[in-house]
């Protein structure tokens with residue numbers, strides 16, 4: 001098999017486990033006789049030529065670290081043909097023939113658009129985003145760690161909520177997908193989850209909370225997906241206005257959800273997907289994302305991976321309601 005020169009980058013929002021994926025790509029590639037070049041600051045760094053040779057030592061001691069040692073960026077320039085052409089010229093200059101792009105929806109969209117213009121570069125995606133909003137893979141790198149972070153925070157919030165007999169609206173990330181909200185609601189035993197995919201009626205919500213309080217629950221936790229105009233503050237204000245008898249507080253977890261050392265689960269899937277991405281290159285795959293579907297490693301066309309999906313799982317939302325009864 002011909003030896004390859006593999007470029008690797010992380011782009012978009014960082015996710016815990018990205019470093020484990022970079023490590024796996026680097027070590028699996030070098031073990032199989034390929035060269036690895038790290039690209040810093042995502043697509044922006046590629047355009048600027050921020051490229052460095054990587055050895056196995058370059059990725060020592062990073063598996064336990066959150067964030068990404070390659071840095072990351074959200075890059076508008078890469079959406080234009082001018083930006084993509086500059087990136088292509090940098091790849092050629094560095095002798096890179098295959099590119100592994102680690103990130104979420106924006107990253108995979110960038111890879112797809114780039115690959116459509118420059119099809120002599122093998123582009124392979126690895127799904128890494130806390131939002132879990134990628135098609136064709138059971139989950140994304142980072143999702144499990146973030147769920148655990150949310151769970152730790154909400155367990156603590158529950159202590160103070162119960163002591164003061166309060167209702168807490170806790171806002172979690174997820175962009176426009178409700179995975180983090182609905183799954184963390186189950187993990188934390190929350191009384192309700194509000195996700196972007198479902199309309200929530202304030203009266204229903206208040207009745208639900210009231211029912212719980214009548215049944216001698218002395219606190220309530222409502223997990224709310226972030227939203228520019230319909231987040232935790234919005235619901236807290238409306239419930240306070242319409243039901244002044246409730247003692248309501250808001251907690252917005254924010255970017256702490258993206259940080260921290262990855263869980264064992266995220267380290268394992270990131271390691272496996274990183275090595276599998278190298279295998280994809282060796283097998284001559286083009287324009288695919290590597291994923292895990294029903295426990296099997298799969299190739300997912302990039303166009304399918306980024307397709308708008310039905311983001312929430314009705315079964316999980318129903319479970320939140322059943323279990324908080």
Ligand code: F6P
Pocket residue numbers: 013104129130131173174175226258
């Ligand atoms: O996509 C990951 C994510 O953390 C989303 O959940 C959130 O909406 C967004 O990134 C925040 O982006 P930024 O850190 O650029 O503000």
